[in-house]
Structure formats: C-alpha cells, structure tokens
Amino acid sequence: MTVFKAYLKVLNKNKALVILYTVLLIFFASFNMKTNSVGTFVAEKPNVLIVNQDENRGITKSLIQYITQNSTIVRVKENDSSINDALFYRDVSYIIYLPHHFRNDFLSGKNPKIEVKSTGDYNASLASMMLERYLKVATTYREVEKDEASLVKMIEETLDHQVDIEMTSKLDSNQLMKARDFYNFSNYSLLAGCVFVICFIVASFKDENIRKRTMVSSLDMKKYNQQLLFANGLFALTLWFLYVLLSFILVGKSILDFHGLLFLFNSFVFMVVALTFGLLIGNLVQNKEAIGGIVNVVALGSSFLCGAFVPMEWLPDFVLKIAHIFPSYYYISNNHFISSLEYFELSWSFVMNIGMLLLFGVLFILITNIISKRK
Amino acid sequence: MKKVIEVKSLTKEYKGLRAVDDLSFDVYSGEILGLLGPNGSGKSTTINCLLSLLKFQTGSIQIFGKSMSPTAYEIKKQIGVVFQEVAVFQELTVRENIEYFCGLYIKNKKMRNEYVEEAIQLVGLEEFKKFYPKQLSGGLLRRLNIACGIAHKPKLIFLDEPTVAVDPQSRNHILDGIKRLRNEGATIIYTTHYMEEVEILCDRVIILDKGKIIASGTPDELKELAKIEEKVSVEIEKISTEKLEEMKRFKNVDDVKYIDGILVVTYQKGKNNLIHLIDYLKKENLQYNKIYSERPTLNDVFLELTGKELRD
Ligand SMILES: Nc1ncnc2c1ncn2[C@@H]1O[C@H](COP(=O)(O)OP(=O)(O)OP(=O)(O)O)[C@@H](O)[C@H]1O
Numbered sequence: 001m002t003v004f005k006a007y008l009k010v011l012n013k014n015k016a017l018v019i020l021y022t023v024l025l026i027f028f029a030s031f032n033m034k035t036n037s038v039g040t041f042v043a044e045k046p047n048v049l050i051v052n053q054d055e056n057r058g059i060t061k062s063l064i065q066y067i068t069q070n071s072t073i074v075r076v077k078e079n080d081s082s083i084n085d086a087l088f089y090r091d092v093s094y095i096i097y098l099p100h101h102f103r104n105d106f107l108s109g110k111n112p113k114i115e116v117k118s119t120g121d122y123n124a125s126l127a128s129m130m131l132e133r134y135l136k137v138a139t140t141y142r143e144v145e146k147d148e149a150s151l152v153k154m155i156e157e158t159l160d161h162q163v164d165i166e167m168t169s170k171l172d173s174n175q176l177m178k179a180r181d182f183y184n185f186s187n188y189s190l191l192a193g194c195v196f197v198i199c200f201i202v203a204s205f206k207d208e209n210i211r212k213r214t215m216v217s218s219l220d221m222k223k224y225n226q227q228l229l230f231a232n233g234l235f236a237l238t239l240w241f242l243y244v245l246l247s248f249i250l251v252g253k254s255i256l257d258f259h260g261l262l263f264l265f266n267s268f269v270f271m272v273v274a275l276t277f278g279l280l281i282g283n284l285v286q287n288k289e290a291i292g293g294i295v296n297v298v299a300l301g302s303s304f305l306c307g308a309f310v311p312m313e314w315l316p317d318f319v320l321k322i323a324h325i326f327p328s329y330y331y332i333s334n335n336h337f338i339s340s341l342e343y344f345e346l347s348w349s350f351v352m353n354i355g356m357l358l359l360f361g362v363l364f365i366l367i368t369n370i371i372s373k374r375k
Numbered sequence: 376m377k378k379v380i381e382v383k384s385l386t387k388e389y390k391g392l393r394a395v396d397d398l399s400f401d402v403y404s405g406e407i408l409g410l411l412g413p414n415g416s417g418k419s420t421t422i423n424c425l426l427s428l429l430k431f432q433t434g435s436i437q438i439f440g441k442s443m444s445p446t447a448y449e450i451k452k453q454i455g456v457v458f459q460e461v462a463v464f465q466e467l468t469v470r471e472n473i474e475y476f477c478g479l480y481i482k483n484k485k486m487r488n489e490y491v492e493e494a495i496q497l498v499g500l501e502e503f504k505k506f507y508p509k510q511l512s513g514g515l516l517r518r519l520n521i522a523c524g525i526a527h528k529p530k531l532i533f534l535d536e537p538t539v540a541v542d543p544q545s546r547n548h549i550l551d552g553i554k555r556l557r558n559e560g561a562t563i564i565y566t567t568h569y570m571e572e573v574e575i576l577c578d579r580v581i582i583l584d585k586g587k588i589i590a591s592g593t594p595d596e597l598k599e600l601a602k603i604e605e606k607v608s609v610e611i612e613k614i615s616t617e618k619l620e621e622m623k624r625f626k627n628v629d630d631v632k633y634i635d636g637i638l639v640v641t642y643q644k645g646k647n648n649l650i651h652l653i654d655y656l657k658k659e660n661l662q663y664n665k666i667y668s669e670r671p672t673l674n675d676v677f678l679e680l681t682g683k684e685l686r687d
C-alpha cells in the first residue's frame with residue numbers, strides 16, 4: 001500500500017497533464033461535432049460518374065436513375081486522363097462503366113461485368129453499396145419476372161422502400177463519424193496524456209538512487225514492482241473509462257449498440273498498448289526533459305501520420321505506408337472499420353489489427369524486461 | 376561485546392580495478408565505526424557489498440549472525456541506510472518522503488506517524504515538513520535524506536558521507552543526531568574523509584586506502600601510530616636557516632619546518648617541549664605572535680602511513 005499511496009501522490013502532482021489532454025480531447029470533439037452538423041448531407045452523397053456505353057433505356061435507364069437520385073453526378077470529360085485526374089483530386093469518388101449490351105445481357109440472364117474505379121474512401125463505398133444493392137434486387141426479381149417494364153417497376157418499388165431505411169442509416173452514420181473522430185483523437189490524448197504521466201511516475205520510482213534505497217529496504221522488489229504495475233494499470237484503466245464515458249456523453253446514445261461496444265473494445269486494447277509503451281519509455285529514459293521530447297514526438301507524430309486529426313482517406317498513400325510502423329495505425333483503421341459497419345460483423349482485417357496491437361504490446365513488454373534485466 | 380557485522384576477506388573488482396582488496400573487519404554492537412579514507416578508497420563500494428547491492432568476487436558477510444543476501448529481509452528490516460547521493464521523491468513533501476521510506480518497513484500507521492515525527496525532530500526539519508525537496512538548501516536536503524534512512528528505528532545504520540558539502544550548522548545538527556541514535560542503542564557505520572568528524576564521533580576507526588585497511592583502532596590508538604607526539608606552531612616574521620638547523624638538534628625534535636610565516640616544530644616525545652622552545656625564541660630575540668601546541672591528528676597518521684595527505 002505504501003508504494004501505491006506514494007504513486008497516487010506523485011500522480012496528483014502530475015494531474016495537470018492529464019487534465020490538459022482530456023480538455024484538448026473534449027475541445028476537439030465538440031468542435032468537430034459542430035462542423036459536422038452543418039452540411040452533413042452533402043458529405044454523405046458520394047460524387048459519382050457514370051460512363052454509359054449502352055443505350056439509355058429500360059433497365060439501364062432505371063439503374064442510372066437510381067444512382068443519380070442518391071448521389072451527386074459529376075460531369076467529367078470521358079477520357080482516361082481527365083477521369084484519373086478527377087479521381088486523384090477527389091472530384092469524383094466512384095466511376096461506373098456500364099458496358100455495351102448491358103441491358104440485353106442482363107435481361108438474357110447473364111451477369112455482365114461492370115467496371116468501376118474508386119478512390120477507396122468512405123464515399124466510394126457508399127456508391128459501391130448502392131450499385132450492389134440495385135444489382136442484387138434486380139438479379140433476384142429477374143428470376144421471376146421476364147417482362148422488362150414490370151421488372152423495372154418491381155425493382156424501383158422495392159428500392160424506394162429502402163430509401164427510408166437508408167436515410168436513417170445515413171443519419172446514424174453521421175453520428176458514427178463523430179464517434180470515430182472522437183476515438184481517433186483519443187489516440188493522441190491517450191498517447192500523450194497516459195504515456196506522459198506513466199513515464200514521469202515510472203521515471204521517479206526507477207530513479208537510480210531511489211531504486212537503490214528501495215532495494216536495501218525489507219520490501220520484496222517483486223512486490224514493489226507488482227504494486228507499481230497495478231497502480232499504472234489502474235490509472236490507465238481509469239483514464240480509458242473516463243474517455244469511453246465522455247464519448248457516450250458527447251456522441252449520444254446512437255452508439256449504445258454494437259458500435260459502441262466495438263469502439264470500447266478497440267480503445268481498450270489500444271490503452272493496453274499505450275500502457276506498455278509508457279512503461280517501456282519510463283524504464284528506458286530517466287531524464288524528464290528527454291521523456292517530454294520522446295512522448296511529444298511519438299504522440300504528435302504518430303497521430304498526424306496515422307490520421308488521428310484528419311480522416312485517414314485524406315492522407316497520401318506513402319504516409320499511410322509509413323504509418324504502419326505505429327500501433328496507432330491499427331487502432332485508427334479499426335475505428336474506421338467500426339464506423340462503416342451497418343450490422344455487426346467482424347472482418348478479418350479488424351481481428352488482424354487487434355492482433356497487431358497486441359503484438360506491439362508484447363514487444364514493448366519484452367523490450368522493457370530486457371532493459372530492466374540489464375540494469 | 377556482541378558482533379553485529381563480520382566481514383571476512385571481502386574482495387570486489389570492477390573490470391580490472393580492485394576497489395576493495397581482501398577486507399576483514401568486525402563491527403560491534405552499540406559502537407560508531409568510522410570508515411575513513413580519501414576519495415576512491417573503496418568506502419562506498421564496501422558498504423554496497425555489505426548491503427548486497429553489489430556482487431563481490433570473494434569473501435563472506437554476516438550481519439546479526441546470519442549470512443547477508445538480497446533476499447535476507449529479516450536482516451534488512453533492522454538496517455537503515457543513508458547513501459552518499461540524496462534519494463528522495465521530488466513530487467513528495469518532506470513529511471511524505473519520510474513517511475514513504477518509513478512505510479517500506481513499518482506497516483502500522485499509528486506507530487509510523489510517531490516514528491516520522493521523531494525523525495523530523497531528530498534532524499531538525501520541523502519547520503519544513505510541507506516543503507518540497509527542490510525548495511530545500513543542500514544542507515536541509517541532506518538532513519531529509521538522513522531522516523528517510525533512519526525513521527524506522529533500525530538497529531544498524533549505514534551512513535555514507537552524510538555531511539559532504541553541508542554548511543556547519545547542518546553538520547552540527549547531523550552529528551548531534553547521529554550521537555543520539557547511538558545513545559538510543561543503534562550500531563553505526565560512518566564513512567567520511569573528514570578526520571575531524573571521526574575524532575568527534577567515532578569509537579573506532581578503520582582507515583582505508585586503495586581498498587585496503589592500512590590501520591584500525593580507537594582514535595587515540597591510531598594517533599600512537601604517528602611517530603610524533605606533539606606539534607608546536609609559531610607565527611613568526613622571519614627566521615634564518617642556521618637557526619632552523621640549530622633547532623633540529625634540540626632534544627626530542629623530529630622535524631622543523633618554516634612555511635608561509637609559520638614555524639612548525641614536531642616532537643617525537645618528551646615533556647616541557649613548549650617551554651624550551653619559548654625560552655630559545657626569547658634568548659635569540661625572535662619576535663613571534665601566536666604560538667600553539669597540538670596533539671597529532673589522524674591526518675598525521677595517514678601521512679605517516681601512506682606518505683600523502685588524507686585530503687587534497
Ligand atoms: N560502478 C563502478 N564501475 C567501475 N569502477 C567503479 C564503480 N564504482 C566505483 N568505482 C571505482 O572503485 C573505486 C572505489 O570507489 P568508491 O566509490 O567505493 O570510493 P569512496 O571511498 O566511496 O570514494 P568517495 O569518497 O569519493 O565517495 C574508485 O576507484 C572508483 O573509481
């Protein structure tokens with residue numbers, strides 16, 4: 001208890017740091033929510049270009065209409081270089097090439113191949129979902145209805161029905177974006193705040209002279225280290241819990257479902273990694289100025305590179321490649337994945353990302369152990 | 376007398392450098408044992424070996440009749456250590472620091488509070504309880520360091536140069552405190568390179584040089600080792616070389632030196648040396664200011680044994 005109590009006192013001396021990064025998080029989150037609520041709808045309508053090589057009739061016409069209704073149609077010169085430019089500058093997120101004979105092929109029971117080009121971002125995935133939905137419905141009804149006019153009517157009625165659902169899910173996805181941005185930013189707060197404080201405290205307790213003084217006392221060093229680890233774990237857990245609570249307060253009840261649970265789980269794993277990282281740096285470096293430098297560089301650097309401040313899809317590819325070396329990348333990727341989920345589903349990449357995070361944690365623990373053995 | 380510590384042929388080498396060389400000594404219950412030696416003579420290394428902080432090549436160490444080891448918690452419980460370097464938490468106040476280190480040993484809260492207050496009193500930090508270490512002067516910081524080491528009322532106390540770079544006021548406080556601890560029954564091992572402290576404080580002294588014991592005994596016993604018995608210093612304006620040579624042939628005189636206006640005459644033994652000298656100065660009409668006679672110091676002993684000064 002002695003060690004734990006001293007830990008709390010030392011923590012109390014460092015509380016300004018914790019408060020600072022938490023306030024930053026709240027500030028960022030509420031600021032972000034305001035900007036999001038203006039012009040949300042525009043952001044949710046993907047920019048789409050349809051290059052139609054077929055006649056604009058029947059089912060082809062119906063498909064184009066459906067896409068047009070639910071997206072913003074962009075006009076771009078239909079040559080490769082203009083199209084590539086538009087993609088690169090994100091003037092358009094999704095390009096659909098309807099092939100020659102699409103209508104005939106489709107009606108005769110074939111599944112004609114539709115080429116697409118995509119920026120791969122969230123808007124593009126909305127457009128792709130739209131296309132898939134139309135084709136899915138159309139393919140199903142094709143089996144039962146051979147008359148084109150009736151088929152088109154059936155498809156449109158069904159899809160009209162779904163528009164409502166889509167609207168609500170769009171609203172939700174707006175809330176999910178907020179939650180995602182909150183958790184993304186918490187990457188910075190957790191790294192900077194949590195790691196900073198843990199480093200400072202560990203550095204105090206592992207100070208050469210204090211360590212020597214503790215080693216000659218009648219306290220078992222194993223118990224001493226356990227108490228320290230327990231205190232650090234409890235601190236990180238408390239901070240994580242505080243942030244989760246904050247996210248629910250700020251984002252509202254729309255994430256009181258599996259989304260919230262996944263966010264919670266993902267950030268918990270990340271918190272554990274942040275804790276192991278803090279322990280590593282605290283053991284490695286005793287000088288407090290040096291700790292400040294390292295934590296700032298790592299927290300700010302990885303937050304920028306991995307998209308904690310700006311959405312990942314705005315970052316150039318090479319930056320994202322570099323970002324792979326940081327645990328933050330896997331955490332933030334998962335936040336993106338969670339916010340894009342319509343129904344509960346665990347993708348392989350989600351599991352892989354969690355695995356990578358845990359791997360980082362294990363790595364940090366191993367290095368910490370090697371270092372403290374050497375001392 | 377009861378042996379508290381028994382060290383047998385302790386040798387410690389740092390990569391090729393023999394810091395402690397075949398050291399054997401005992402420490403008896405209730406005494407203050409001084410480890411005296413110049414910088415780098417192996418005092419701290421010896422203490423660190425005794426405390427199992429360092430692994431050593433050969434030798435054995437028994438404390439309270441049991442073999443010392445890093446996990447000998449029963450022994451460690453009764454030991455208090457004040458290291459040469461100040462070891463306190465910058466984030467804790469004076470009182471909180473003492474309470475923390477005391478708490479590593481004493482679990483009972485009421486008892487601990489009493490002990491902490493007593494320790495604060497012992498080193499005279501009553502007015503600074505709420506201060507943080509960086510608000511303390513060097514001397515007060517050392518006092519805090521000592522309070523942290525002894526608050527749990529250990530039976531055996533190691534103090535490694537607790538008065539280095541300390542102002543006279545704090546030094547007196549510290550020395551008084553140490554005497555009080557001894558009077559309360561503690562056994563104390565005290566390292567220093569200030570011979571004055573050893574003479575005031577220690578019951579027994581071990582003089583170290585280059586990791587070896589070169590002499591040991593009570594301060595008085597050690598002074599016997601110095602060939603001289605008495606040292607007379609005279610402040611004098613001028614004196615000729617012939618007169619210096621003449622004085623060297625006086626009875627009992629060991630050596631005569633004249634440096635920076637001070638004439639130093641050392642005697643091997645004998646009585647009435649001072650009177651003889653004054654008579655001579657009068658007879659020769661030599662004007663002098665102050666004149667004083669001293670017993671030899673441990674520094675003279677060290678000089679005699681090693682041919683160099685204890686302090687540079
Ligand atoms: N960790 C170490 N590695 C290598 N050599 C060391 C180490 N610690 C001490 N020494 C050497 O061992 C010798 C004894 O050092 P020690 O610190 O025991 O001396 P000391 O008597 O305590 O001196 P001081 O009065 O300066 O405190 C010195 O020559 C020192 O340079």
Ligand SMILES: [Mg+2]
Nearest residue numbers: 418419420459
């Ligand atoms: Mg020393």
